[in-house]
C-alpha cells in the first residue's frame with residue numbers, strides 16, 4: 225500500500241502541478257494574444273490623431289487638441305475657446 229502513496233506523491237502530484245502550470249501558461253498566452261488582437265482592432269477603429277483639430281500653444285509652441293480649454297503642457301489658455 226505504501227508504494228501507491230509514494231507513486232501518488234512523487235509522480236501524480238508533480239505531474240498534475242506541471243500540467244496545471246502548462247495549461248495556465250497556455251491560457252495566459254491565449255488571453256494576451258486575444259488582448260493584442262482586440263487592441264489591434266480598437267486601434268484600427270479609432271480615428272487617427274491627425275483627424276483631430278490641433279493648435280499650437282502660444283506659451284510653449286507644442287501642439288494640443290483644439291477642444292482643450294488649456295494647454296496640457298504648460299497650462300496656457302486656449303485662445304480659440
Ligand SMILES: [Zn+2]
Pocket residue numbers: 281282283284285286295296297298299300
Ligand atoms: Zn503650452
